[in-house]
Amino acid sequence: MSHTSAPARLGFLYPGHAAEDDYPLLGSMVEPPAQVTLVHTEFLEDAHTVEALSEMGSVSRLSKGAEALAGSAIESVMWTSTSASFVLGLDGIRQQIDTLEKLLRVPASTTAMAFARAVKAIDAGKVAIAATYPEDVAQRFREFLNHFDIEVVHLASRGIETAAEVSTLEKDEVINFALANTRNHADALLIPDTALHSVAWLTDLEKATGKPVLTANQVSFWEALRLCGKLTPQSGLGRLFESVP
Structure with missing residues (x-):
């Protein structure tokens, strides 16, 4: 190197x-x-x-x-x-x-x-989204991605009201949330929230879902x-x- x-x-x-x-x-x-x-x-x-x-x-x-x-x-x-x-x-x-x-x-x-560019970089045309946000905020993320011709084939919102609460989610909860919202016909799974810990578990998330996983951080x-x-x-x-x- x-x-x-x-x-x-x-x-x-x-x-x-x-x-x-x-x-x-x-x-x-x-x-x-x-x-x-x-x-x-x-x-x-x-x-x-x-x-x-x-x-x-x-x-x-x-x-x-x-x-x-x-x-x-x-x-x-x-x-x-x-x-x-x-x-x-x-x-x-x-x-x-x-x-x-x-x-x-x-x-x-x-x-x-960064999400829009990362989706393009891994050549994912269709994505699933596992959002921690309330429904109305999650829907705005879908609308944002639509501007870049990224097709959202599944959108889940966990309905968490605060960043403080999101930050307390543990590894098992995050992996289970990802698994529940992985879709076979999606090229990647997006987990959009910088309040959510994810970096230590990126390899585990992709192993569990069998998909590229993109997280906010x-x-x-x-x-x-x-x-x-x-x-x-x-x-x-x-x-x-x-x-x-």
Whole structure:
């Protein structure tokens, strides 16, 4: 393996406290190990409602988070909330990305966009979704994916109201939730919520389901590496990381 490229320096804006420990874990699992700088952003309410998520992903919240990342020598930045990007639609996401790129002068993206790109990268035309969110929020994720001609053949919503509760789900619960929503006619299973721990279990999830599994923290990290041109094939992080187009 060549050690010519310097380790990636990645910035993440993460709302509140839930499964943010997935990011330093990912940083330690890739070769060469990546430098992770994570800033917690604030919000008015921890709730999976369109209103609360829109406030959480607002330009003012992201701008304040970006200020804390200024001068940290990061090479890319991610807004790591799936729902607090897709609920705002494509225009809202474009505004989030523009805000971060202007303030930090590095490539930026959001977890929702990372899902769309990751689905394309593994060539999955049809997907199943196991969402922890309430039904109305989960439906907006389907609508978001439709913009990219990604066909959702199955959508389950677990109806969990807060990120804090999602973060307490243990390995067995997550694997059982994935298994219950795996579909033979889907090319991949998507589990969209950055509040959900998943990184330590990616291999187990794919073994259990027999499918490529894309999780929010996994695709966010993949996108961060892709943005700064330091995405290389990795093992132990699911099929998404195995072959780099």
